[in-house]
Amino acid sequence: MKISSVLQPENIILDVTATTKAELIDELAQKLNNNGYLSDIEQFKKDIWAREEQVPTEVGFGIAIPHAKSAGVKAPAIIMGRSLSGINYSTESCNLFFMIAVDQHSSSEHLQTLSKISTFLMDELFRAKLILARDREEIVRLFEQAEQQDTAALHSDKKHAGKKIVGVTGCPTGIAHTFMAAESLKNAAQELGVQIKVQTNGSTGVENELTAEDIEQADGIVVAADVKVDMSVFGNRKVVQTSVKNGIHHAKDLIEEAIAGKGVAQNGGQSNLKEAKEKTRLKQPKIYSHIMNGVSFMIPFVVAGGILIALSFMFGIHAADPTSPDYNPFAAFLSTAGGSAAFALMVPVLAGYIAYSIADRPGLAPGMIGGMLATLGGSGFLGGMLAGFIAGYSILAIKRLVRGIPDSLQSLSPVLILPLVGSFVTAIIMYFVVNTPMAWINVSLQGWLNSLTGTNAILLGALLAGMMASDMGGPINKTASAFGLAMFANQIFEPSAALMVGGMVPPLGIALATTLFKNKFTIEERNAGKAAYIMGASFITEAAIPFAANDPLRIIPANIVGAAIGGGMCMALGISLQAPHGGIFVIPIAASNPLLYILCIAVGSVVTACIIGLLKKPVYQSKNNDQTEVEKSELAPTMKSA
Structure with missing residues (x-):
């Protein structure tokens, strides 16, 4: 009716x-x-x-x-x-x-x-x-x-009613993008009348794991991930493979493509699936994806180590030093667990999982060994990244060389030949070729950062924080994060403080704008703004993405300016942060000056909110370009009375 x-x-x-x-x-x-x-x-x-x-x-x-x-x-x-x-x-x-x-x-x-x-x-x-x-x-x-x-x-x-889709989502940190993409795919599937099951490769591991029966019954497969996903489980099925960001913003298009039979067959029509995967990798190495896979596994070690060390400082700055009069055994234990254990594993884990992303399990041991050599040889984070690539591509090359060995020796290949030869090759290159120049670069970079004062420190903080806020999880953001992690691995903690400011300001600034300038946002956006307060305080920058996607020309510049001001203030004040993730939960124990640090975040957030308030038009005006000025003026007092 x-x-x-x-x-x-x-x-x-x-x-x-x-x-x-x-x-x-x-x-x-x-x-x-x-x-x-x-x-x-x-x-x-x-x-x-x-x-x-x-x-x-x-x-x-x-x-x-x-x-x-x-x-x-x-x-x-x-x-x-x-x-x-x-x-x-x-x-x-x-x-x-x-x-x-x-x-x-x-x-x-x-x-x-x-x-x-x-x-x-x-x-x-x-x-x-x-x-x-x-x-x-x-x-x-x-x-x-x-x-x-x-x-x-x-x-x-509802034109695809009755169809079935399976998907996988995953992002480097496994916190926000992973689940936002999964939710977007589910919502799009519901609109299209499609049944869907999405596996999330998040920070707590794989959830809602796809079974062989799920994959067999599916009419299409979508993988939206920026990290390593085991594609062998899909056999010879065609898979629509894309970034996690596309999974968030173009979910309906991806489902349409999957149902239409688009995508790439995982075995390329060949009998040996693994060989086809190796050839694909050799032709088109996904450097960014490999690095992010390593970073995603490294981050828990960084966070755990940083918080443990920060907790040791609660007993006194020198409480972990046996020669200090402030020595405390428990503080020494915390410092050992965080620094000598967790921090020592950061670079090897980074290198190991970069190699794993490239060459699967055979690359893990050579990568971690190469990463440990990078740590021992002084080439640090940057050397660890190189170690991961050296190990991964060495394993792929060795696989090609031993392909013709007798079948009786094939079973030894993944457990003996590949890790042994791969580790030997990686170790030689790291020890005799990479470590010396990379160590010099590391020392030079550390010296330059330590010498930064005044305007130079402000500019660096503004640059790092602005990069974090620019694409909120994209390549620019990840480049800044990688730099911060490299400095963190070398025990330079000021850049980490500026970076977290840059990650917290966009969602907090937007949330504040939805509170202060309600007429500039829809009801849905104002409700999302409430959640952005919590996510922003937790250093989940991705909460700002829906707002930036809807109005990029206003939101993104506001985010960058506010973040840059907060980051510049942070570096100018010399604030350091020994736990580069965790937001408000780690600031009280990990920041060198928690109150000033919170002030930097607050100032950046207020600046972002005010810029958004100035740039954005009232929601009726911005959504109805044909509306006349008379109508706008009539609407304002009316809605005010409402």
Whole structure:
């Protein structure tokens, strides 16, 4: 049943005369009665008030929907009233009123039609159009257009009903992007009528793992990940493979491609799947993905080690030193666990999992051994990255060389030949070729950073924080993070402080903007802003992505400027941070000056919020470019009263 069958132009009052709730209910009920929809107006009003006494029917957003299922109703109908000055309904002033009259024996079809109107009213732009409508016919047309769009979307989006999709998502940190992409794929699948199961390769491990039966029954496969994913489980199936960011922003397109049979067959039509994977890697090495895979495994060691060392400082700066009068055995234990153990493993783990990303399990041992040589030889984080690539590609080359060995020796290849020869090759290159020049670069870089003061320190902090805020998890962000981790591995902790400022300011600044400038954001964005407070405080920059995607030309510059100011302040004040992840949970124990550090974050967030407030237009203006200046000026006082 169409909405026009229950909302007639004669049942629309553009300017109600009522000034109170009681007068409003009387006026709307009287109009329904005059138009022949009621058989007993007093019974109907009695039922309306009975409903109001249970729970007032104002629903927020300046809307009230008094309604009743009553014996006093002849035929289902809706009457709309509008008050530009607003009426104090119960706890708030309302501008739009929809009185719903339903007879006791009304069909479910009538009820569904009436409830559909309520869903349209949740759209802030739609409500604005109702307030700006010049006549009753325009209001009816607005509902008809909304209904047509809803019907079209329903028919077009369910064209893949009955299909099944499986997916995998994963990002370097495994915290936000991983699950945002999974949620986006699920929402898109629901819109398309597609059944879906998504495996998340998150920071806590694999969740919702795909089974062989899931993959076999699937009509399409989507892998949206920036880290290593075991593709061998898909056999010879075609897989649509992309970045996790595309999984967030283009989920529906990816599902369409998968169902259409697009993607790349994992065995390339050859009999040996692993050989095909190796050839693909040799032709098109994914350097960025390999590095991020190593970083994702390294981060837990960095966080755990940094927090343990920071906890040891609570007993005194020199409490872990046996020669100090402040020596404390427990502080020494914490320092040993964090520094001598966790920090010592950072670079080997980085190198090992870069090699693992390139060459699977045979690359793990050579990579970690090469990473340890990088640590011992002074080439540090940068040397560890090189060790990972040397080990990984050495294993791929060795595999090609031993492909022709007798079958009786093939079983020894992954456990003896590959790790032994790979480790030997990697060790020679690291020891005699890489370590000396990389150590010199490391020492030079450390000396340069330690010498930075004044303007130079401010510029570096601003640059690092601005890079963190620029693409919120993308290549620029990860480049800055890699630099910070390299310095962290060399026990230079000031860049880490600036980087975390750059990661926390965008979501916190946006969240603050949604609070201070409510008219610049939709209801959905304001609700998302509340979550952004928590995510931003936890150093989850990805909370800012939906806002930046919707309005990049305003949000991204605001993020960069606010982050750069906060990061510059942080470096100028010489603040260091010995736990480069964790946000507010690690600041009290890991920052050299927690209060000043929080001030830097707060200043950056306020700057970002103010810039957003200045740049963004009110939501009605920005979403309706055809709106005239007169309409805008009329809307402002109206919505203020709402």
